Amino acid sequence: MSHLRNIVILTGAGVSAESGIDTFRDANDGRGGLWEQHRVEDVATPEAFARNPGLVQRFYDMRRAAIQTKQPNAAHHALARLEAQWRGGTVTLITQNVDDLHDRAGSHNLIHMHGEHLSVWCTACDTRHRWTAPLIDGPACPTCARPALRPDIVWFGEVPYRMDDIHQAMRDVDLFVSIGTSGAVYPAAGLVRMARDLGAQTLELNLERSQGSAWFHESRFGPATQVVPVWVD
Ligand code: BV8
Numbered sequence: 001m002s003h004l005r006n007i008v009i010l011t012g013a014g015v016s017a018e019s020g021i022d023t024f025r026d027a028n029d030g031r032g033g034l035w036e037q038h039r040v041e042d043v044a045t046p047e048a049f050a051r052n053p054g055l056v057q058r059f060y061d062m063r064r065a066a067i068q069t070k071q072p073n074a075a076h077h078a079l080a081r082l083e084a085q086w087r088g089g090t091v092t093l094i095t096q097n098v099d100d101l102h103d104r105a106g107s108h109n110l111i112h113m114h115g116e117h118l119s120v121w122c123t124a125c126d127t128r129h130r131w132t133a134p135l136i137d138g139p140a141c142p143t144c145a146r147p148a149l150r151p152d153i154v155w156f157g158e159v160p161y162r163m164d165d166i167h168q169a170m171r172d173v174d175l176f177v178s179i180g181t182s183g184a185v186y187p188a189a190g191l192v193r194m195a196r197d198l199g200a201q202t203l204e205l206n207l208e209r210s211q212g213s214a215w216f217h218e219s220r221f222g223p224a225t226q227v228v229p230v231w232v233d
Helices: 046-051 053-068 074-085 101-105 163-171 188-197 224-232
Strands: 007-011 091-095 110-112 115-122 127-130 149-153 175-179 201-206 218-221
Touching: 007 074, 007 188, 046 053, 053 115, 053 149, 074 091, 074 101, 074 224, 091 163, 110 163, 163 188, 175 188, 175 224, 188 201, 201 224, 218 224
Parallel strands: 007 091, 007 175, 091 110, 175 201, 201 218
Antiparallel strands: 115 127, 115 149
């Protein structure tokens, strides 16, 4: 990989699957991305939040509580090692995941394009805070004291975070690696095409074929805790 200077990595729920965090659409779990019989696409939207805030707050309180009990796995650690050891270029890690397993594994050049489960956003005074208590209990905003906190997570129909930083990283990409994502959701799923248009090498590391597999020069299939360390090391 020595001639490949700038690496951009995109991760999805599959990189956290072996840490015990449910993916959204995994056929394997038989639920196909359902939660309490709700499709994630139906819960992770501003309309759902306006219609039934309690349902959405409960969904995220449940996800947050589950994530707290999980640990980074060998794939998260391998990606942090790559960033620490890479010389002569940059490693940018873009994640679609709202969990903090990349953070806890030690990745620093990290873009959470769909937000973070440990952050809450006050829609009254537009400030962001570290999550401290279940939102279903209606905690007051630390800044304006109003009970207007929502998950600081990008829902369907909302604009992903740090798109400028993402496009900046993609401008100089030599190698684009997609790990553990179904390629179902845009604009994340469109990044591989951007990489190809920019003449970069593209590699997919996933459990199985994804909706984007055809766009990659190479795909390696297997569990992330096996295929990612092999690729990094
Ligand atoms: C936007 C946060 C404009 C929430 C998420 C038609 C109608 C309406 C909208 C659209 C439309 N067409 C396109 C859109 C836009 C829409 C979209 O793409 N919809 C899809 C459903 C068609 N996108 C949006 O609304 C986005 N915003 O477009 O704004 C815009 C655009 C550009 C610039 C400016 C403005 C916002 C989308 C963000 C939604 N929020 N997450 C939460 O987490 O609760 S999406 C969520 O699903 C994830 O974040 C991720 O992005 C997405 C896909 O999930 P994956 O991570 O891929 O997980 P999945 O379960 O699907 O797949 C797991 C994969 O891992 C599988 O391939 C599996 O094989 C593999 N795997 C499993 N185990 C392992 C493994 N791999 C390795 N090892 C293992 N052990």
